[in-house]
Amino acid sequence: MNSAWAPLGVLCAIALGRALLARAPEQPAPLDEGQRLEAFHFVASDEPNERREAAKTFPTDLWSRDDDFHQREGSRARDWANSHHARLADVLLALDEGLRSGWPSGSTQPLVATVPPCRPRAIY
Numbered sequence: 001m002n003s004a005w006a007p008l009g010v011l012c013a014i015a016l017g018r019a020l021l022a023r024a025p026e027q028p029a030p031l032d033e034g035q036r037l038e039a040f041h042f043v044a045s046d047e048p049n050e051r052r053e054a055a056k057t058f059p060t061d062l063w064s065r066d067d068d069f070h071q072r073e074g075s076r077a078r079d080w081a082n083s084h085h086a087r088l089a090d091v092l093l094a095l096d097e098g099l100r101s102g103w104p105s106g107s108t109q110p111l112v113a114t115v116p117p118c119r120p121r122a123i124y
Contacts, residue, residue, distance in 0.1 A: 031090045039091045040098035042080045043073060044105035050076075051112070062116035 031039065047069075054068040077095065081088045098105070099113050 028085050028087055028090075031086055031094060035084070035086065036090070036094035036097065037103065039077070039080050039084075039086070039094040040103055041106050043076045043091065043095050044098060044103075044111055045107055046076065047073070047105065047111055048107055048109045061119075063118040066116055 050072045051065075051069050054065045054072065057068050058065040073095075074092075077091045078088055080086070081091045097103075099111060105111050
């Protein structure tokens with residue numbers, strides 16, 4: 001073996017050793033009742049504002065408007081999950097549970113739990 005390749009061989013051996021000895025990151029514990037309620041409030045409390053912003057983006061297309069809103073809602077859910085070291089799936093489950101159970105969102109307007117049908121856009 002050519003001595004010019006020796007540093008590459010050493011680096012590959014080190015990388016392989018680190019990969020074999022690495023551990024998976026620790027998974028966060030499931031959310032308790034209080035955390036689920038807090039996550040729901042954080043995500044759902046801004047629904048009227050987020051829906052207004054989505055309506056500005058897609059004024060004639062209800063399905064795309066709803067899709068845009070859910071992108072914003074998902075972003076809020078990721079923000080809460082990251083800041084509380086929680087699984088995103090748990091935050092989304094809390095949102096689902098709150099919608100199904102009728103938890104108060106902190107907003108004066110009721111939460112929307114329906115999806116408009118997907119139709120061709122009015123403007124291409």
